[in-house]
Amino acid sequence: MHDVRFKGxxxxxxxxxxxxxxxxxxxxxxxxxxxxxxxxxxxxxxLIERAIVRLQGEGLRVGTIAADSAGDxxxxxxxxxxxxxxxxxxxxxxxxxxxxxxxxLDDLPLGELDVLFVENVGNLICPADFPLGTExxxxxxxxxxxxxxxxxxxxxxAQTDLVVVNKVDLAAAVGVxxxxxxxxxxxxxxxxxxxxxxxxxxxxxxxxLALLGFxxxxxxx
Amino acid sequence: xxxxxxxxxxxxxxxPRLETIPGExxxxxxxxxxxxxxxxxxxxxxxxxxxxxxxxxxxxxVVESVAAVVGCAACxxxxxxxxxxxxxxxxxxxxxxxxxxxxxxxxxxxxxxxxDRVAIKDDVPPSGGVQ
Numbered sequence: 001m002h003d004v005r006f007k008g009x010x011x012x013x014x015x016x017x018x019x020x021x022x023x024x025x026x027x028x029x030x031x032x033x034x035x036x037x038x039x040x041x042x043x044x045x046x047l048i049e050r051a052i053v054r055l056q057g058e059g060l061r062v063g064t065i066a067a068d069s070a071g072d073x074x075x076x077x078x079x080x081x082x083x084x085x086x087x088x089x090x091x092x093x094x095x096x097x098x099x100x101x102x103x104x105l106d107d108l109p110l111g112e113l114d115v116l117f118v119e120n121v122g123n124l125i126c127p128a129d130f131p132l133g134t135e136x137x138x139x140x141x142x143x144x145x146x147x148x149x150x151x152x153x154x155x156x157x158a159q160t161d162l163v164v165v166n167k168v169d170l171a172a173a174v175g176v177x178x179x180x181x182x183x184x185x186x187x188x189x190x191x192x193x194x195x196x197x198x199x200x201x202x203x204x205x206x207x208x209l210a211l212l213g214f215x216x217x218x219x220x221x
Numbered sequence: 222x223x224x225x226x227x228x229x230x231x232x233x234x235x236x237p238r239l240e241t242i243p244g245e246x247x248x249x250x251x252x253x254x255x256x257x258x259x260x261x262x263x264x265x266x267x268x269x270x271x272x273x274x275x276x277x278x279x280x281x282x283v284v285e286s287v288a289a290v291v292g293c294a295a296c297x298x299x300x301x302x303x304x305x306x307x308x309x310x311x312x313x314x315x316x317x318x319x320x321x322x323x324x325x326x327x328x329x330x331x332x333x334x335x336x337d338r339v340a341i342k343d344d345v346p347p348s349g350g351v352q
Binding site for chain 2: 001003009093151158191
């Protein structure tokens with residue numbers, strides 16, 4: 001028996017190269033991009049809808065890539081808000097990957113966009129190992145999933161520098177203290193930012209956008 | 222679930238690298254940074270299934286963990302991170318803050334995922350070697 005050693009090339013090297021290519025492509029077109037990860041039903045789509053309206057009010061042209069395992073519900077919601085959108089059905093796959101995003105970028109008028117949101121499949125675990133090539137990444141959870149969400153998924157929160165806790169208006173109704181999520185996140189990721197939102201009513205959305213580098217000056221919603 | 226996609230990439234990229242290496246592959250050793258969100262058991266199961274019909278069919282996958290190393294730009298610390306865990310000891314994950322000065326750190330080690338080596342069964346024991 002003998003061992004043959006290899007140079008330590010990442011198993012997902014091909015994915016990393018594709019993500020890097022996506023990053024460069026977006027940068028070349030001057031597009032600022034954000035991946036939105038999060039649990040099923042946490043409000044990712046609503047947050048993006050709000051962001052579309054808000055950023056359009058700032059004169060920015062917004063594109064979206066909507067990924068779901070089936071259907072085009074989110075895609076249609078983004079179109080209704082005036083975004084340029086591409087729909088992706090991952091079918092049985094639990095995450096988006098850089099290759100799929102690359103194809104989606106081919107279907108978007110990149111020369112006519114300033115901002116791109118990529119909404120991943122609702123899943124807090126699988127997408128984390130598959131970088132897409134966006135500039136920023138946020139993770140969205142909501143109080144209705146319970147105040148132990150951060151503790152239950154510590155690795156993803158340890159590596160996410162911007163977290164949104166949505167539906168805080170329902171916190172009392174579901175008996176959840178959002179501050180427990182805030183405290184857990186601070187312990188796991190002392191330098192991360194966490195924002196409490198009620199995306200449906202727009203509360204907290206401007207703060208999220210400001211932390212993503214989009215300060216909104218328009219006072220009209 | 223996503224472990225299948227990872228193992229699929231692993232096998233696809235490893236097979237061509239083995240073309241010049243004779244002998245039966247008995248084990249594939251993967252080094253996985255402790256910040257990666259991948260289940261060892263799911264990786265092993267995926268490998269067993271996806272290697273069928275390939276040269277890796279009789280090999281087993283061995284996942285070796287790599288501890289996190291963090292680097293601090295503020296105070297030049299480079300070394301082990303501190304860990305955060307629950308009271309019951311169910312998990313312990315690296316905290317991405319400098320253990321010395323508390324500043325934000327970069328990850329030097331802990332996110333890697335690569336094939337480190339393969340074990341090959343020899344038809345003839347190497348001369349002078351002890352098996």
